[in-house]
Amino acid sequence: MRCTIVLEFDEGDGTVAKRVEVMRFHRVDRSQASGDVGLSLAEGNSLLNCVQQEFVVEQLDRYCVSQRACKVCGALHRVHDGHCSELKTTLGKVFYCLDRWKACKCGADGSRYVSPLKNYLQEPSTGELRWLHAELGATMPYRQAKQVMDLLLPTSGRDSHVTIRNHTMAVGKSLQHAQPVRRWCEEIKPIAELGIDVGYVRRARSNGKGAGKDNRAGAGRSSSSIDVVVAALGQTGRQPRVWASAIPRTKRLQEEMTKFLEDSGYDDPNDVCVVTDGDLDLAGVADDLPFDTEWVLDWAHIGRMLRHVDQAITPLAYGWLTANGSAFELWDLFVRLRSFVWTGQTVRWQKLGKELCRLLELRERLDLNSSREAKQARCKLIDLISYLNSHLESLIDYRTRQRVGLRIATGFVESSINRIVGRRMCKSQHMRWSRAGANSVVQVRVALLNQEFHELAQRQFPWIGQRRVSWPWQRPSRAF
Structure with a gap:
């Protein structure tokens, strides 16, 4: 044949x-x-x-x-x-x-x-190829993306992973300042729930003249890491709209976050509720936003510290320490303290915290067999109380807020960090990044997560994804 x-x-x-x-x-x-x-x-x-x-x-x-x-x-x-x-x-x-x-x-x-x-x-190269390279390069390592292209599409054999990297960076730069394809909020806008968190990637080794300046400009954990600020905006039960940036935390970062809120449908008169873990670095990110900002301390972070105190007090729970106390006086005081923190009763949990510290110190002196455990429990309790006292303005009635269906934790932001930063740039990847390369990859992954990537590509190249054919592309050779 x-x-x-x-x-x-x-x-x-x-x-x-x-x-x-x-x-x-x-x-x-x-x-x-x-x-x-x-x-x-x-x-x-x-x-x-x-x-x-x-x-x-x-x-x-x-x-x-x-x-x-x-x-x-x-x-x-x-x-x-x-x-x-x-x-x-x-x-x-x-x-x-x-x-x-x-x-x-x-x-x-x-x-x-x-x-x-x-x-x-x-x-x-055609625009469709550059955007395809960017999509694959932001989804998987560049060399692996090259292997997928060679496996499924025709190739000349002269392309390399460097081409995919360059196209990913070019598309990422164009996406950073692109206007959104649609408005995310209706005319009646609820209070904006904005979650902010930071992810870290390893910085590429560089001996260039601009390396020291770039290290000083970044506010990461150390000079060997790049911090990626990620913000998620949306209501409970709905897919949030995500924004991310790897640029240093300067005035430009504030302007881009403000533009992100405006593009999402929130203007100056609207209220913004910022949910964060209380990191001082994150406080400077949203303090200068032109909105009426309400800070909410992440309950997941508080709950984690409460669990550590709980684990330290549990072995010490049994025993009389005062004449009017019960056999589980330490445990009872801790349960009440946790309840008062949950309901936002600041004066009451502060009073119970001081009493609990006094009893742990007393247990440390009286019971020599468990003095070490009592000291560790007291230190963890002091850390918890110091953390809460340093963020009094961010503590709220979490029980009431949860009952009305509002967010009390940054889990939706942490999951976005895992999908944008973790899976591609740091977890099990063993890769190092420049700040420009990390920011470009982040922008492409954000567009893919927001389901805006292909729409932005068609805005620049309208013919991408179109089938300009006269006959159906699925037609059998004979009637069945």
Whole structure:
């Protein structure tokens, strides 16, 4: 059996203007192996690349013919020279003739020579390929993305993971300042619940002159890490809209977060409830926002510290310490303290905290067998009380807030950090990043998480994702 693939180009009226034989497939019926049906992946890639080659050449030839005449006098430009050039597409690398014409004698061109494809093909690769590289490069390591491209799509064999990295960085920079494709809030806007947290990635080693300046500008844990600020905005029970940035915490970061809130539908008069773990670095991120900001301390962080105190007091729970106390006086006081913190009764938990510290100190002196455990429990309790006292303005009635359906923890932000930063940039990856590279990858992953990536790509290149065909692309060879 032999199958011949032929391309026919026409003007839309049914008359064939050009007919090109692209490829022939051969099958020997007697030597067919079991299951050898249809085209293989290698044959399909070769066919796609051949069709793309002929289609691009014909399309560029027709465009050059339409631009050949002078726009002023109508005279045809004379060909001066030309050379072979290449264009990278999603269906492989294609080659075309890049001509250069002599300028028209009327002087309308304003130069000696004219290149008709100079403004038509401004990049050596198509926009669809660059955005595909960015999507794969932000989803998986660059070398792995290169292997996936080679496995599924035609390739020239000369591409490398560096190309995917460069395209990812370029697309990430364009996404950082792109306008959102849609408004996220209706006319009646609830109070904005904004969660802020920070993720860290390892910084790439650099001996350049700008390395020390970049390290001083970043406010991360140390000079060997880059901090990525992540913010999530949305109501309980709905997918939040995410924003992230790896730039240093300067005024520019405040402006971008303000723009994120405005693009999400929240203007100056709206209230913003910021949920955070109380980190001093995070306090400076949202203090300068032009909104009426209400701070809420993350209950998950408080609950974790309460659990540590609980684990330390549990072995010491049994025993009389005062005449009016019960056999489980330490445990009873701690349960009441935890309840008062949960309901936002500051004066009462402060009083119980002092009493509990006094009893633990008394237990440390009286019971020599458990003095070490009592000291450890007292130290953990002091840490908890100091943490709560340093964030009194952020403590609220968590029970009431939870009952009305509002957020009391930053779990939705931490999950966003894991999806944006952790899975790609630090956890089990053993990778190091520059600040520019980390910020670009973060922007692409945020666009993918917000389900805006393909819409932003179509805004810049409207033909991406379109099927401009006349016949259905799923049509059986016969009626069944």
